[in-house]
Amino acid sequence: MAYEALDFYDIDSLLTEEERMVRDMVRDWVEERVLPNIEDACRDGVFPDQWRAEIGEMGILGAPLKGYGCPGLSYIAYGLICQELERGDSGVRSFASVQGSLAMYPIWDFGTEEQKEKYLPDMARGELVGCFGLTEPDYGSNPGDMITRAEDKGDYFLLNGAKMWITNGTIADIAVVWAKLEDEIRGFIVEKGDEGFSAPEMKGKHSLKASVTSELVFQDCQIPKDRILPDVKGLRGPFSCLNNARYGISWGAVGAAQSCFNSAREYALSRIQFGHPIASFQLVQNKLSWMLREITKGQLLAYHIGKKKDDESWIPEQISLAKMNNVDMALEIARMSRDIHGANGILDEYPVMRHMANLESVKTYEGTHDIHNLILGRHITGIQSFTREL
Amino acid sequence: MKTSVISESSNGSLHPVTAQLVGAASSLGSSITVVCPGGIGSTEAAQISGVSKVISVEGECFETYDCIAWSETLAPLVEGDLILSSSSAVGRELISSLAAIKGIPVVQDVTRLADGFSVSRSIFSGKAIEEVNISAPCAISLRANSFEASRGGGDAEIASVNVSQDVSVAVKQALAKASERIDVSEADIIISGGRGMGEPSNFSYLNEVADVLGAAVGASRAAVDTWEEIPHSMQVGQTGKTVTPNLYIAVGISGAIQHLAGMRSSKYILAINKDPGAPIFGVADYGIVATWEEALPVLKEHLSEMVSN
C-alpha cells in the first residue's frame, strides 16, 4: 500500500508545490533506499556511506541556508525533509541535522568569506562531512563550564580537551569545535588531518545504531589561525546552531510518530484474537485515537513554528516547546505502538522498537526534556532554575 | 454482422486463443474471417468451427516482427463491423495500429463481450472492473482464457494473399534471455518456502516448479533467519519485500502474521502444508494439506502439462 502519512488536519494543503515536491523526493528516497536496508544497518551498527552520497545528491543538506551552493529552501521545507528522514530512522535524520544545522550553519553565519567558500559548497554536496563539538564527558546540559581550551600561540591555536557524543565524528572531514579561549567560548574549525586530533567511534549503543557517534580528542592539537570563527563569542554561537537543529527535530519526531502510528494501525487491523481484529477492541482504539490527537497537535506546532522561522518572528523558547512536546509524544507513541504489536513489536520486522530506542536519544540530545522545560519555566517566571545560584 | 479475427501464433503454429476469439465472435452471431499474419496456422484456423474464411497473408515482411509493416499489409484485408485480436503483446500492438489506420476506436483486454457491443475489462491492475459500450465499427482485444473456445470440425476456405512490404525494423542480433531468477518483487508468480522445507537445499524443489512457471522463488522470514544459505533478498514479509503477484504459492509456511503482511495482497494464494490447522489456510484461496515432499513433484507435473497446452 502507498505510504499515507497521517495528516488529519490536512497540513498538506498549506504547503507550496515546491515544499510538497521536496517532501515527496525525500519520502521516495527513504522508501526505496532506507527502509529496505535500515534493519541491517542497525544490526551491523553502521551508517552506510552510500546514504551520505545520495543525501548529498538530493541537495537537501543545509536546507534553509542561502548562497555558497546551499539549497535556500524554506524552513517548512527543511522541516519536511527532517520529517521524512526520521520516518525512516532518527539516525539518518541526525546525519542531516548535524551536517546542516550544526556544521554548515555556524560557518555560514559566523565564518569568514574564505571559510564559507572553502567549506560550504562541498558540504552542501555531502562530499565534505561535518560535525559539531560542544558536549564534553562532564559537561552536557551545562556547556558553559566546558574545559576544552584553546591557547593563542601566536602562529596557531593550541587545542586541548575532549568532546563526547558527537554525531558523524568518526566520518567527519571537519569539526566545528567550541572551546574556551581566554575563558571565552569561541568556535574553531578543526580538520581531519590536523595533528593531535582523533575521533574514535563510540560503540555499544542501544540507540541510534545506524548513526556514527564519536569522541573528539584534542591533544596539543595545532589549529591554523584562519580557522577561528571570528564573528561569535560565548554560548550564543552554539545555541543558535542548536536552535536550528531543534527546530528540525520537532518535525523529525512527527515523522517517527507517523511511522509508528501507521505500523500500529496496520497491525491492529490484521492481528486476530478471540476471532476479531484487535483494532475492534476499545482499549486499542483508545490508544490509536490518542496517537492521532498527539500527532495532529505536534504537526500544527511544527508547522506554525516553521512559519515563524520563515517570517523571522520566532524566539528560542518557542522552539523549545516544539522540540520537547513533539519528541515526548513521539516516544510515547512508539512505546504504545510497540504495546499494540504485542510480542511481534520487539522484532525488527517492525520499526517500532527501533524508533522507541532512537527517540530516547532524541529526547536527551539537543537539550534534554528537562532543560527545555526549565527554559519555558524561566520564560514564564523570569527566574532561571537551572542552577542553585539565583 | 461481420468480424475479422487476427489470429495468434506461437512457436510456428496457431495459438489456442485464436479458437477463443472465434468462439467469442460466434456467440454474437457473426460471420467470421480469420486473418493469419505470415500464413502461420492458417490450416488449423480453417478447421475451427464457425470460421467462414481464412486469409493467409504471406510475404517476406513477416520474417521480422514490425508492427507497422504488418498492420499496413493486413489493413486492406481486415474488414467488418468488428476486429478482434488477443491481448497478447503483439495482438495489442497490431490491433492498435489497425484501428488507427481505419479510424475506429479500440478497447483492449476485455473479459466479456456482448451485443451492442458491451464489454468488461479490468482496470487499475485489477482493482476495479469497467463496463464499456462501444459501437461498430470498432476493434477489441480479448484476454486469453476468458472466452469459450470454438470447437473443431470446421472446413473454411483458405485464400492466400502474397504481399510485399518494406520492413523498417532490422534485427541485428538475437540476445539470450538472462537466466537469472526474477526478483521476488517483480514476479507475476511466486513460489515461497518456509521452515517447513526442512533444509535450505530443499529449495531446489521449489526452483524446479518455478522454472515450469517462469516464477520467482521467495522465502519466509523464518527460513531466512534460520538458514544463511537463504539470502535476505528472497524474504517476503514485513522487512523483506511486499509482493503483489497474480499467484503466490506458499510451501511449508505456517502463515504467521509477519509473513502474511508481505503477501496478503497477492491475487491468489495456494498453500501447501502438512498441518491442516496452519493459519495460512485461513487466507489461501486454494489449500492442499499434504507434505511438500509428496506434493511438489505432482504439482510440477500437472503444471508442466497445463502450461504447455
Added chain:
Amino acid sequence: MGVAVLLKQVPDTTAKISVSGGRVDESSIAKWSISPYDEYALENAIKMSESGFGDVVAITCGPARASKCLTEAAAVGADRLIHVVAESTLDSIQVQALLSAAVKSAQCEVVMCGKQAADTNSGSTGPGLASILDFSFVGAVTEVSMEGGGFAATRLGPSGLEQIEVGSPCVFTFDKADTELRRPNVRGIMMAKKKPIENLSANDLEVETSNSRVSVESHSSPPEKPPGQKFVGVESIAEVVSKLREEANVI
C-alpha cells in the same frame, strides 16, 4: 529535433481504489503519479538528450491535475512541457488525435512512452500514434540509443530479446528495464518551478473531441473472491491446478 515523451498521470499503483455510485471515486485517490512504464521512457529520453540528441519535450493529455506530471518531468530534466488539457474520458481515437497533433506541433521525430499505462493497461497509444504520424514503431524496448542516422534498441519481441535497428522518425514504447531511474534533486525541483507549461486545448490543435462511439457505463469493485477451498492429499493437485487455470486464470 528532440524527443517527445508522452506521460500519463495515473493513480499511484499502490493507491487504494474505491468505487461509489457505480464510479471509481477519484477524490479518494491518495496519490497520482506518472505511469511507471512512462518513467523508463523519460529516463531514456533524458539520457539521449544528455548525449546531444536535442530537447526532451514532455507531453501529457489530461485534466488540470495532470500538469503535476510535467513538473515532475521537469525536475529530472525535461526541457519543454506541453499540457493538452482534456477530460480523462476520451477514447483511443480522440487521445491519439490530440497527442499526434501535439507531437507534430513540437516537431519531434522521436516519440517515447510506456508500453501501456497503469490505469487501463491498454497499450494502444504507441502503435496508434505511429500509424497516424507515419512513423516506424518498436514496442517493449528496454533501451534506445542513437546509431548512425537512426537508432539501436533492445526489445522483447515475439521471438525473444533482440537487438534491433530502425530509422527516424520512430515511436518507441518502453518496458520495465534494469535502468535506475534518476531521482529529482532540490536544484531540479526549483528549476522545474520556472519552466512554463504550454497549455493546448483540442481547439488549439484543431481536433474534434465530441461524438465518441465509446462510453463508460459503470465501474465496480472486483467480485469478492469465493471463500478458500481446502483439499487433502496429493490426489487433489490435478483438480487444484485446473482451477488455477479455469477459475483463477493465473497460469
